[in-house]
Amino acid sequence: FLSVTEDLVRRRAEHNNCEIFSLEEISLHQQEIEKLEHLDKWCRDLKILYLQNNLIPKIENVGKLKKLEYLNVALNNIERIENLEGCEELKKLDLTANFIGELSSIESLKCNVHLKELFLVGNPCTEFEGYRQFVVATLHQLKYLDSKEIERSERIKALQSYPEVKWKIREQEQAYLLKRAREKEEAQRKMQERKAEKLKQMDTKLGFDSPDSPQEKPNHTEGDGEQERCRTVENDDEDRKFWEEPTPYTPESRLETHRYIEEKRRAKENIRESKKREKTSWTLITAEGKVLNVNVPKLHFSLKDDEESNQIILDLAVYRHLDTSLLDVDVQPTYIRVLVKGKPFQLVLPEEVKPDSSSAKRSQTTGHLVVTMPKAKEVILAKQKVSASVKHSDCNSQQKNTRRSGQIEKLEVDPSKYSFPDVTKIIQEKERTGQGPIKLQPQKATEAKK
Structure with a gap:
């Protein structure tokens, strides 16, 4: 069975940096947990705990969670309320869709003085006559039962009829417990029958597949295909028989259904893994020793014959990001x-x-695989000789170049032949006539002739 592990708790505590000692809220729903343990030691500061939709048969190992305020154990296999006396701060308890038939077990919740909300919808005890009156009269601290507010008048009436209701609840509990005992015996008997049937089927298969079997074996590939088809048909028949068989809704049937589904899932995974492990045999060399061209990965390639370097180059276009x-x-x-x-x-x-x-x-750049393979037969290439005529022409051209370089060429410059513009006359000053204010010129002093 699967229990609460430290690795599971740390993975579900990502919001708290995977630290579990200071964890205040954790959700462990739909984890196929069959036993509740370790949380009261690892997570002492828990305030909210979600455990719905698991396979927990009993409330246990949570009594040391003194700060726990909300516990959700809906959709489990719990049959009685117990071991919650130590949860002093418990305010909300959700037990929806369990198998609680011992309604008198709610008396253990009297110690939880802060309990305000209780959910028991979907449990067998809710079908008892006087169920609500008994719960309301037993737990005085409750404010809501199954999402319905408990009024003061309702509690007064429940307290008035409490002795009579309590006696009725006890009788119905006894009848339910007898029924559960019969269901457990029936479930145990069916389990033994299924085990015996499985063992018989295994013995039959072993006898059929044994080498001493008188039946002749057909061709190997055809036999494998036939066996695969027979196995598929048998599995389909088994599934149909399992799901169509009427079964009462009990903790045992719920657990059996879960284990059946888990077994089928593991069988499929094993088949898938075995197929992956099987390596397909490819014919690379024939029986006569002839080597074949094979391209199973379907990659593009090019084969180049480099005559200058006397080698063969293969460029295989493998995937760029493929690990070497x-x-x-x-x-x-x-x-x-x-x-x-x-x-x-x-x-x-x-x-x-x-x-x-x-x-x-x-x-x-491309990630391609480039394989360079030198040829076994070495080829010696002769150097090309330059013809005499080419050499002679090259000599003549060199002589001409030397002659040209020996002569010094000069440029004649006569200043008289070139006229340069007078820069000073490009912009001429304009005489101001009749523009601007009148300037008074100083009068020249004239000396009187004596």
């Missing part, structure tokens, strides 16, 4: 093989190459 560790290059004298994520690319070379001198690199 997923590539495996194998160069042979007559062919090259590259495994790209386990898928083979094989190419027959036009000439024999030297595997030891070959090199493989990744292009930094």
Whole structure:
């Protein structure tokens, strides 16, 4: 069964930087938890705890949460209310859609003096006659029951009829407990029958698949396909039988349904993983020893024969962001093989190459795999001779250039032949006549002739 683990609590405490000692609120709903534990030791400061839609059969290990104000354990397998006396600050308790049939167990909530809201909708005890009157009269501190406010007049009436209602509740509880005992026995019997049936089916399959079986085995591939089809049909029949069988809604049936679904899910995952592990066999070399051209990863490539460098260059367009560790290059004298994520690319070379001198690199721009393979047969290329006529013409051109460089050319400049404009006469001053204010010129003093 799955219980509350530290890793689970830390993952659900992301809003508190994954710190659990100071955690005040945590949501552990829909985690398939079958046992409630450790929270009272790890998260002492919890105020809000969500545990709805799990498989918890019993309220336990929360009594030390002194600051807990809201506990939600709806949609679980709880059958009685207990172990909440230590939650001194508990104000709201949600037990919706559980299997609480012992209604008298709510008397343990008398110690929770701050409890104001209680939810018991969807429990068998809500069908008891006098259910609401009993709860209202038992828990004086309650303000709301099943989202309905408790009025003062309702509480007075409930207290007046409390002895009679309590006696009726006790009788109905006893009848319900007897019914639950029968349901548990029936569930145990069905579980034993299913186990025996499974063992019988396994023995039958082993006997059919044993090598001593008198039946002749068909072709391997055809047999595998037939077995796969038979297995699928059997699984479909089993699913149909399981889901169509009428079953009472009990904690045992709910737990059985969950485990059945989990078993089917794990079986599918195992099949999926086994198919992934199975490596498809590709024919790379025939039985006669002929090497084949194979391109399973379906990559573009180019094969270049570099005659100048006497080598063959393969440019394989692998994915740009593919990790180089997923590539495996194998160069042979007559062919090259590259495994790209386990898928083979094989190419027959036009000439024999030297595997030891070959090199493989990744292009930094495109990410392509470039494999350089020197040819095994070395070719010596003669140097081209320059003809005498070309040399003679080159000599003549050089002599002409030297002659030209030996002569010094001068430029004659005669200043008289060139006239330069007079810059001072470009802008002429204009005489001011009749413009502006009248200027008074000083009178010249004339001396009188004596």
